[in-house]
Amino acid sequence: MFFGLALAFTALAQEAEVSVQTDFDANLKTLETTTPVAASALPVSGVFYSAKHVNWPPFPANVLGLDAWPLDSNVFILDDLSSSAVRRSRVGGGMMDDDDSGPPTPEVGGGGSGSGSGGSSGSVGSITNDPQGLWLEITGMTNETSSLVIHPGTTNSNNGTYDLLYCTNLTSPISWQWVMRTAPGQTNVNVTNATDPQGFYRASLPNDLKANDSLGTDFWVGYPNLDSQGGTPNFSLYISSSVGATGIVAIAGQSITNTFSVTAGSMTNVDLSAMSMIDFDVIESYGIHIVASQPVSVYAMYFVRAESTAWTCYPTSLAGTNYCVMSHETTGAGNSEVAIVATADDTTVTFSPSASADTDSFTTNLQQGETFEVGTFGGDVTGSWVSSDKPIAVFAGDTLSFLPDNVDWANPLIQQQLPINDWGTEALALSFAGRTNGDTYRVLTVYSNTVVTINGVIIATNQPGEFLETNGLAGPVEFQGSKPIQVAHFANGTTWDGFDGDPNEILLPSVGFYLQTNIVFSLNSNNITGDFDQGFFTIIAPLSATNSTYVDATNKIINYEAIGSSGYFGAEFRVTNGISHKITSSQPIGVEVYGWGNVDAYGYFGGIVK
């Protein structure tokens, strides 16, 4: 019924005929009786029709930052009937006012940061559709410098500071890169090194929920329950920033408040050793709230001798309302688990276990910062669904898991989950450096009849919540799904290959979600924050970036090998010293970070864009 209605909407909107306007209005009234999906839970890219302006062609992205009614996974009706709902977020492009003249057309005057020595190329333009009047004007490109003017309109809630974002094309998924934040009152901005043949800029308030990468100024993080046989845990948040930042890390339910300061291009460590982990089956205010003055990356580390794990933290802007979780089963080791942190008050959360979870469903109501965790001993929560009516942060894994099952030794596994809207159809990896008998991978699906291929070979056709696992896969590997998939990369236990390491888990973002600059941490063996004597990066780069990717500016990544037919190449880099490392490239790249110790390991992914 709903799907049929959705198709009708699509067709009507595309035809944009006056004669069907009445039908559209009638159907819209039906839709209006339902609650639209919050903008923060929508994908940035897709097909977005205006409910107010039915004759407009669709938007290629939710550039207005509006709530919307989904017609399918990629097509939406924007809730723009009320002008007060309009957010402030703009793409540099053709001028547009809030009338029926048409949607933003980035291709027209697309803000091309034209290349060419000393010349000006590409057209310039701007878009505005904001009742508060914020718009961005590209006034020219000269000597590879883009000149922009921010017109604040009546926006005054942010002391006159704005974030400038950039991307090279608007093809889905859009890879917005954070460029800079203006000084208070600054309206004229020059962006140098604008060498791309085409580029798009976007101005937004710093708290814009569509900053679209794993850097942010607001995070909600949780530490799920983890095994600590090896001693007293050390909890550390590693926070990096390209531009420098100060901030606060607070846990309301534990009366913990720490401040931090990180200088530009570096990393700082916030010690949370006094913290308690989230407990099972009880509501607690154990959410860790991180607020930063400038965009930062946050990584969580849990160190216990022989039982460490790490994960990439995603900002509140990337929190979603619909998750299908990845974990790993265990036999006689620990609990497969899911922990939830509410980012807003009065959030209703529903957990629907998979068949393998061997636990009950539940619905609970959480206030901002409150946490709830479910665990199952002997079960596997992989494929379970977590949904909510407001954005939540979800962490899943295992308190202690063998990999593969019954292979010594076990290790905790935790990764912050990505909402299914942030899944893609292709994930790439190299087997972990140092391991000789290959790695374990899991591929999770959420759509019906998803055909999964590994290195071009069809492996399975899976249904929602189903996963496949492969052990001992070595070398470059390319995973593809006919519909979005989530791939997890696991290291196996020590005795799998007699290597001085242990299990770890890294959720692999899909191609197109890579970040261009990653500031990451690699731990050594000081026995306080880590006991790792080998650290590695695995770099996944497009061909065009294989000659221009560096660690700490001077260490060029070499010895790439092709990854299937993806057009991407992978290489390993051995980290020999230091904790903070900046990985830069001319193109967005994937970065797996991991380390090995005595029956210990950790791993995480550098960062993503959405």
Added chain:
Amino acid sequence: MKKLIVNIVVIFTFGTMVIQNVRAQGTITYLSNLGQTSTGSLAVGSDSWVGAVFFTGGNAGGYALNSIQLAMTGTSGSPSGFTVTLYSNVGVAGPLPGSSLGSLSGSASPTTAGTYTYTAPADLALSANTPYIIVLGEATTVANGAYAWSIENSSSSGSGGWSEENIVLNSNNGGSTWNYSDQGIPQFALNATPAPEPSAGWLALMGGGVFFAWRRWHIKRC
């Protein structure tokens, strides 16, 4: 009567053959890195217990441990009361000594460099595909005297699926807590006897019993 004696002899011979078949496999050195070049040593004291981890092989019936050979490199100070104990593993995330399975008999003062043999108590059974931990200790603190267990760096694999773990366990509090390190691989050899599969043994006994009953019935009829 003569037939009865013959049958008893047959049965005895059959049973003996089963036992001989097991023992014919004899003591096997499943794991040894004694031939590797020593790269250093680990100090063993009352405040420095040292553990080495090994995995048994896949023999379905398990094994009987016969002896352990240790490569020692000498002493410092005046140590005494050297002990060798085998522990079960209770660790999941990493090896962790659990219950003592028994102390091994041998020199209580391996002061000169060389290989020392420590004999396991009778019936020290090892399960298949299971980690165990050899723990060395002594009566004095390292500051007053320590024995030195030789280590090497090149891991060597054993036979029959046996393997050693590239890890060293240390305890400075008599085994209450343990730390891991990768200082090297302690040098030792393990000599064991494969045990028959329980099912095979029971089959042999049951087969012998049936044969004996049949013979008794046959004798009575005669």
